[in-house]
Amino acid sequence: MSIPQVAIIGRANVGKSTLFNKIIKKRAAIVNDTPGVTRDRMFSRAEWFGKPFMLIDTGGIDLDADNEIELQVKLQADIAIAEADYILFVGDGQQGLTPQDQEVISKVRSSGKPLIVVVNKVDDLSHESMIHDFFKMGVEKTFALSAEHGTGVEAMLEELVKGFAEAEEEPAEVSRGIRVAVIGKPNAGKSSLINKLLKSDRCIVSEIPGTTRDAVDTSIEFEGQEFVLVDTAGIRRKGKTTRLLEKYSVIMALKALERCDVAVMVVDGETGVSDQDATIAGYAFEQGRGCILAINKCDLLEREKGVHEAIAEKVKDKLRFLEFAPVLFVSAKSGYGLKHFFPEVGRVYSQYSRRIPTGKLNDCFARAIEKNPLSSYRGKFLKLYYSTQIKNSPPTFQCFVNYPEGIHFSYRRYLTNSLRQEFGFSGTPVHLKFTARRSGD
Numbered sequence: 001m002s003i004p005q006v007a008i009i010g011r012a013n014v015g016k017s018t019l020f021n022k023i024i025k026k027r028a029a030i031v032n033d034t035p036g037v038t039r040d041r042m043f044s045r046a047e048w049f050g051k052p053f054m055l056i057d058t059g060g061i062d063l064d065a066d067n068e069i070e071l072q073v074k075l076q077a078d079i080a081i082a083e084a085d086y087i088l089f090v091g092d093g094q095q096g097l098t099p100q101d102q103e104v105i106s107k108v109r110s111s112g113k114p115l116i117v118v119v120n121k122v123d124d125l126s127h128e129s130m131i132h133d134f135f136k137m138g139v140e141k142t143f144a145l146s147a148e149h150g151t152g153v154e155a156m157l158e159e160l161v162k163g164f165a166e167a168e169e170e171p172a173e174v175s176r177g178i179r180v181a182v183i184g185k186p187n188a189g190k191s192s193l194i195n196k197l198l199k200s201d202r203c204i205v206s207e208i209p210g211t212t213r214d215a216v217d218t219s220i221e222f223e224g225q226e227f228v229l230v231d232t233a234g235i236r237r238k239g240k241t242t243r244l245l246e247k248y249s250v251i252m253a254l255k256a257l258e259r260c261d262v263a264v265m266v267v268d269g270e271t272g273v274s275d276q277d278a279t280i281a282g283y284a285f286e287q288g289r290g291c292i293l294a295i296n297k298c299d300l301l302e303r304e305k306g307v308h309e310a311i312a313e314k315v316k317d318k319l320r321f322l323e324f325a326p327v328l329f330v331s332a333k334s335g336y337g338l339k340h341f342f343p344e345v346g347r348v349y350s351q352y353s354r355r356i357p358t359g360k361l362n363d364c365f366a367r368a369i370e371k372n373p374l375s376s377y378r379g380k381f382l383k384l385y386y387s388t389q390i391k392n393s394p395p396t397f398q399c400f401v402n403y404p405e406g407i408h409f410s411y412r413r414y415l416t417n418s419l420r421q422e423f424g425f426s427g428t429p430v431h432l433k434f435t436a437r438r439s440g441d
Contacts, residue, residue, distance in 0.1 A: 003045075003258060004053040004164055007084035011100060012060025014092040015120040019147035020044070020057035023157065045286075051161040054254060056084065086114045086163060093122040093144060097133035105137050114163050117142040118156060123149065177219060177226035178349045181256040183284060184266035185276050189296040192332035193266060194218065194229050197341060222342040230256045257283060261393065262290040262348050262427070264341075265322075269297040269311070269329075273318040281319055288394045290352035290428045291325040292344055299331040324420065326427055348427030353392050356423055361387050361397065368418035377406025385437055395419075396431040404434035 008016045024044040046055045087108050091101050108115045119134045122144040131144050141159055145152025182190045198220060218229045257263060263284035267277055284291050293315055298308070312327045319325075328344060330337035365387055374382040380403065387399045397419075401407060416430050 004085045005056060005083070005255065006046075006053050006086045006088060006160065007056045007058055008088045008090060009058050009104065010060065010090035011092070011098070014060070014090045014095075015147045016060065016090050017057055019088070019090060019118065019120065019153070020055060022147050022150055022153055023048075023055055048157045048161045051164050053086075053161070053164065054258070084113075086116075086160065088116050088118055088160070090118045090120050091134055093119040093131055093134075097137070101134075102137065105139065109137075109139065115139060115141070116156060116160060118147075119144040120147050122146055122152070177228040178262060178345060179228045179230065179260040180345055181230045181260035181263045181284075181289070182266060183257070183263055183280060185268075185274075185280055188266045188268045189332045190266050193294070193296060193330065193338075196332050196335050196338060197229065225342070225346060227342060227345065230260060254283065257287045257289060260289060261352060262292065262345050263287075264292045264294050264345070265325075266294045266296050267315065269295045272311075273315050278319055281322055285321055285429065288429050288431070290348040290394070291322055292348055292427060293319070293322065293325050293327045294341075295327060295329050296332055298329040299334045299336055324425065324427060324429070344427075351425050352394055352428040354395060354423070354425070354428075355392050356389050356395070356419075358388050360422075361389060361419075364418060364422045365399075365415065368415060372411075372414060374411065375406075375408070377403045382406050390433070394429045394431060395425060396433065399432055399434045400437040401434050402437065404436050407434050 008020055010016050024046050044055050044057075046053055089101075089105055089108065091097060105115070105117060117134055117137065117139045119131050119142065122131060123146050134144075135142050143152055143156040143159070145156060147153065182194060184190050198218060220227050220229060265277070265281045265284060267273055281291070281293075295311065295315065308329050311329075315327055316323055326344060326348065328337055328340060330341065365384060369384060374384065376382065383402050385400045385402070387397055390396055390398045399415075412432055412434075416432060419425060419430055
């Protein structure tokens with residue numbers, strides 16, 4: 001089941017991004033340490049007392065005198081209410097309650113969606129006089145805090161996650177099908193690809209980017225195996241997502257990634273791989289999903305010998321963090337290459353859900369270490385005692401060593417590549433976790 005989606009909404013300059021960064025415990029310039037993944041995100045996975053949630057930092061409701069104020073406020077509130085599971089409304093405790101604030105708070109309250117009112121910038125007692133109007137709105141969960149200094153944030157988060165308990169008790173959806181999220185930037189051909197696979201117009205197809213605003217699940221059977229296709233809204237980077245509807249379509253795409261097994265990243269074959277494509281693919285990588293790269297519109301590409309191979313090499317060079325993902329050349333228009341779609345998804349899923357016997361796993365690592373020994377750490381020899389697979393989907397392995405901090409990133413990658421050479425794992429991330437174990441433990 002997908003984790004709760006929590007949207008932070010409010011006017012511009014009330015401290016939404018400051019609160020966002022305080023909750024996720026990172027600076028405003030969010031950096032991903034995965035090579036090849038660069039992004040300025042408005043989404044981040046967060047956790048409080050073991051309860052995870054997806055936090056969304058929305059654009060401010062910046063209302064100029066020339067804008068249709070009521071319409072803009074209503075639109076922002078309507079979209080947040082429709083797509084997020086929980087709402088954090090942020091107001092400015094130094095400016096006090098504004099008519100726009102009242103409009104948004106009233107709209108969320110009337111929807112019945114869980115709401116917490118956050119009165120921000122309450123840094124000292126002199127600001128308390130501006131707080132009372134917010135409490136008069138009648139929202140039971142109203143918190144005065146300072147996002148910049150962290151005062152009051154923990155109490156607010158504690159109240160927020162209390163509401164997650166009921167959702168966690170709901171039974172997860174029952175489906176034996178392999179869930180496939182079709183992702184990509186707007187107008188890459190995602191809906192057209194699904195329509196061709198289904199041989200019907202079950203999904204809306206349009207040349208207007210962002211037409212598909214919801215994730216539409218469609219079940220299909222291929223050679224006795226059920227697949228559930230999820231058509232997602234086109235994802236745009238934050239700086240280029242100016243329309244409110246486009247901003248909230250990303251929430252639906254991330255929800256689809258939360259509950260899928262394999263993500264098929266659709267790339268426009270005419271324009272090639274862009275930084276925007278890398279950003280989108282990075283979401284799937286971070287979610288730990290099986291991945292396939294589908295180069296669409298290849299009917300418009302030259303088919304001379306070696307052309308596809310050269311393009312595949314460029315794709316892998318741009319998306320180095322997805323070097324394990326297979327590349328499919330397809331055409332949503334002509335159907336070229338689509339006969340390989342479901343078989344490839346099935347192969348990736350089998351690797352994504354694969355389990356390795358403990359004996360074979362340790363034999364593999366023993367051979368790898370014999371070939372390329374562990375180095376020393378602070379004058380002491382590093383030793384890998386034992387490894388075991390602790391989960392699949394994606395394959396995750398626990399490695400017990402004497403000094404986890406001494407395992408260099410490059411050696412982690414070497415061990416991961418050794419696993420791939422031995423067992424395959426095509427199309428799936430492989431995670432290694434190193435835990436301390438001293439000699440004699």
